[in-house]
Amino acid sequence: MVERTPRTLSVMMVCFDRFLRSLWRAASLAIFLALIGPLSIPAAAQAQVNDRLVIGITQYPQTLHPLINAMMAKSYTHAMTRRPLMAYDSDWELVCLLCVEVPTFDNGLAVLEKTPTGRTGVAVTFTLQPDAVWGDGEPLSSDDVVFTWEVGKHPKTGVGSTEMYNRILSIDVIDEKTFTVHVDRVTFDYNSFAGFDILPEHIERPIFEAGAEAYKNRTAFDTDSLNPGLYHGPYVITEKVSGSHITLGRNPEWWGETPFFREIVIRAVENTSALEANLLSGSIDMIAGELGMSIDQALAFEKRFGNRFRIAYKSGLIYEHIDLNLDNPFLEDKRVRQALVHAIDRQAISQQLFAGLQPVANSNVNPLDTMFDPTLEPLAYDVKRAEALLTEAGWDRLRDGVRANAQGEKLSLEFMTTAGNRTRELVQQVLQSQWARVGIEVRIINEPARVFFGKTLTERLFTGLAMYAWISAPESVPRTTLHSTHIPDPDNGFGGQNYPGFRNAEVDQLIDAIEVELDTEKRRRLWSRLQEIYIEEVPVIPLYFRANSFIMPPWLEGVEPTGHQYPSSLRVEYWRARQ
């Protein structure tokens, strides 16, 4: 029997064949366009100079409450909607933002006093900006400051670090704009209330008084985020789509310089490849350096599209390093630790992988920090010295190409970092090969960040080396990371962040002394000795200070990368589109 195809089906099949051929042609064109894409200039990416700016970042803030759960996405956003009492400027100088004058002993706004326990404390007097008001027109007052302190020190409100609030004994309200803070001790940073982020009493007090334990869940910052009364910066939040974006509009009550942009959209795109595509397509105008591409991604981007964007690099406070577990018998010996440093060419790594934009770290103190000692000699790249130190330490024979000691033990160490972090894994491989050249075997065992930070580090389960980064601050005393009382163990509930398990009586004394030394020069000498010990004892292998890459349209002016924890958006009112 001859099979008969009905006419309708036959027509359908013919049409389909034509469609397939068209599809092939379209696919060929698409592939061709994709290949030539990087060479062409898309119409959508032609920057439109207007009064709206869309910023791409890789994170979305979990909460908008300023005191609960520190997060860079929140800091970046709030830098445009709120102002801290004081902050470090782009020259790393402490300046007033909500106050009128930085209190010092010299200007008489700070005075020593006896605390009720007989200890020496300090009274610091601040005056708030006279024109400062909340976005709903309510004046920003001393009562707001007192309320913030109440929330900050309350154990049930969910505030992360309470140290600053707990040190305050009382706050005297002198008038609507002036108040005196009584602190229970005198430290070098007696006048630094940089993290003091004032809350609006007129909105938050009723919520707080309804129940402190529920406050973290009921705060207006999360339940009524569009309330302009929560903000006192150049912008207020006008739209919030969780996980997607936050839109800011000009704050009509802002007392400072009127910001240029009518609207700013902060868009969260976690995947950096997608972030790049969004920038190229014109869906976003710029990528924030604080939460954007890694330096290697930015360098690759610059090579391809550098002519269409302005790219600024700024090294910052993110200190990339390798913790050494000092309880490991091999690493107990200082000579082995020093040999590990001598054997690696950090300068070449920085140059080859990061175009020299990430300065090599000598210690945990950033070269931009006023307490950095440039006269100290770091442990230089010196393979011969590394070999000599290892031989001296008893690792004087080879087994299968690896140094071994008299007991036949191989000098073999585990090296961990966060799996999937391309930059770290690349650095890890380079270091592994450099150590292999002096006979040190390094076995790479990486873990997802969730496991690495959630358990391995906090419970000191890494046996050898652990690479990750710390976020620091100008003149940040390394008490939690170096003081011997901050070594995590089961007895202290794995509290503290001295993960190497570094115990050094002199370092403990120096940390204690630095905190209370008011004389800058004397403090500088203490810091210098601390850095010297850090270099000599090698509790940690310093690698480099990570640089941030700010990718901006050529028409955007006024963005000044800071390199410290206060983001560039803190000067958003000076950002402009070139006309």
Next chain:
Amino acid sequence: MTAFLARRTLHALIVLAVMSFVIYGLIGLMPGDPVDLMISGDPDITAEDAKRLRELYGLDRPIVERYANWLSAAFGGDLGYSRLHGAPVGEVLGPAIVNTAKLVGAAFVLSSLIGIGLGLIAGAAPRTFRDYTINIAAFAGISIPPFWMALLLILIFAVVLGWLPAGGMNLDGTLAGELRHMALPVIALTLASIGGYTRYSRASIIEAMRQDYIRTARAKGLSKRQVVVGHALRNAMIPVVTLMALDFGTLISGALITETVFAYPGMGKLIFDAIMGNDFNLALVALMLATLMTLIGNLLADLGYVALDPRVRLHDGEAA
């Protein structure tokens, strides 16, 4: 039918109850807790702060006690509070479910319709140019990693051609804007799923066309269209319905990779972040909803089998 539905509902409730404990327990077994994650972002948090925060969030209590507290509150209608989003779980889930349902729903409808259609066309004329072309396209769709497909679509349609936005949510509030923003993620998801539907339906059609009843139908002088549509299609759809039932669960669980690449705030991303951030309440409720959707999908599949094949009878809670 009523007895069947009642039994399946009872089974579903038992599965959900067991799953709720298993999910809660598994998240609890993960290393670290939310306070550890806070510490990694804030070196100023002291050991005392960590202890206080663990007490505040109830993390110092045994997992069984925490689960029991959650369960009793859930029976009272309180699903708990999302720590990551600073809002009640219901408020967090609502918009994400809507976003994902729109995205995955559109892709589900498109991919099943197009995939079954292509499978039908390929299966009706095996080993022809049409069949080979469709097969190659289907294999390409199955083989290409979704994130790469998504990036390629962004590159072509957003970066090079500038026709569509590269991702994110619509900012202007118009329907046209919303459709434009959904276009690329829907296309990416559709392309990723079409292959499976096409291959399943093609194989089923070819298998069905070899059956005796098809030969009988042809012998009766029926046209090819009548044979394919009237006789082969219904039987060929049974394995495809199974595939659709499994896909139905993703209407709620979302598409993590596509949502991440397109910066689309849906359920996939929400569940991933909740698990990674140890947000017990949110992860638990979201995963239970996904489980529920899979159970509903299976129930619909069983009902579908009955509709497609009269020989299938419903008894003992299963289609047989």
